Amino acid sequence: MIPTEKQSEALWEKYHLSEEKRIHVRLVARVAMFFATKFQVNKKLLLAAALLHDIDKGVPGLPGERHPDTAVRILQEESMNEVADVVMTHPLHAILDSAISPKTWEQKLLYLADKMVKYEILTVDKRFDLWRKETLPPDARKILDDSYPKVKKLEEEVVTLAGVIPADIAFLA
Numbered sequence: 001m002i003p004t005e006k007q008s009e010a011l012w013e014k015y016h017l018s019e020e021k022r023i024h025v026r027l028v029a030r031v032a033m034f035f036a037t038k039f040q041v042n043k044k045l046l047l048a049a050a051l052l053h054d055i056d057k058g059v060p061g062l063p064g065e066r067h068p069d070t071a072v073r074i075l076q077e078e079s080m081n082e083v084a085d086v087v088m089t090h091p092l093h094a095i096l097d098s099a100i101s102p103k104t105w106e107q108k109l110l111y112l113a114d115k116m117v118k119y120e121i122l123t124v125d126k127r128f129d130l131w132r133k134e135t136l137p138p139d140a141r142k143i144l145d146d147s148y149p150k151v152k153k154l155e156e157e158v159v160t161l162a163g164v165i166p167a168d169i170a171f172l173a
Contacts, residue, residue: 001079002044008051015056015074023119025051031113031121036160041105049086050112057081067091092113095141095150102154112158115151116169123153123166 003011012022031048036043048063056070068091075084088094089102090111102111115124122130128151131144159166 002042002048002076002082003052003080005047005051007049011055011078014056017055018058019058021054022155024117025054027117027119027121028053028110028113031116031169032109032171034169035109035113035158035162038164039105039109041109043070045082045086046106046109047091048080048083049090049106050113052080053087053090053110053114055087064148088131092147092151093096095147095154096143108154112151112154115155121170121172123170124151125166 015092017025022090029047031149032046032050033043034045039089051074053068053071055074056067059070059074061070062073068087072084073087075081075087080091086104086106087110089100089107094100094102102108110122116122118127118130128144128148136144155166159169
């Protein structure tokens with residue numbers, strides 16, 4: 001099942017998604033849907049994935065789960081397997097792992113949109129600058145440093161094919 005926007009918002013309530021995270025997912029959805037107008041994608045699937053990619057942020061995961069494993073499990077329990085397949089590939093580290101790296105356009109656009117949003121729409125460079133200012137453990141810092149060139153390459157691919165420049169996307173806010 002692919003939920004509607006209203007059904008996705010009902011899941012925010014059920015899983016206690018904070019208002020701060022709701023702002024983030026709405027902006028991710030805005031960027032993803034902007035890109036969706038430039039590509040042949042399942043727009044309903046992409047919108048649902050964007051709205052639900054952080055559904056696990058308000059609930060504790062099971063032992064051994066990390067983000068987005070809990071989100072994927074929740075979506076599968078809600079019979080939203082297609083959405084779970086897109087959400088599974090959105091964390092920063094996914095681009096470094098060929099088994100879970102984004103491959104479909106829905107996955108790529110969600111991944112990139114998420115990397116262009118904090119609580120405002122940014123370029124990938126600005127988003128990474130914010131991450132670099134955070135105090136991160138060494139393993140997270142390595143993921144950040146290793147993923148940056150691949151995320152930049154994805155950004156360049158998407159914006160080139162979409163016929164836009166990254167700075168223009170910030171005007172969607």
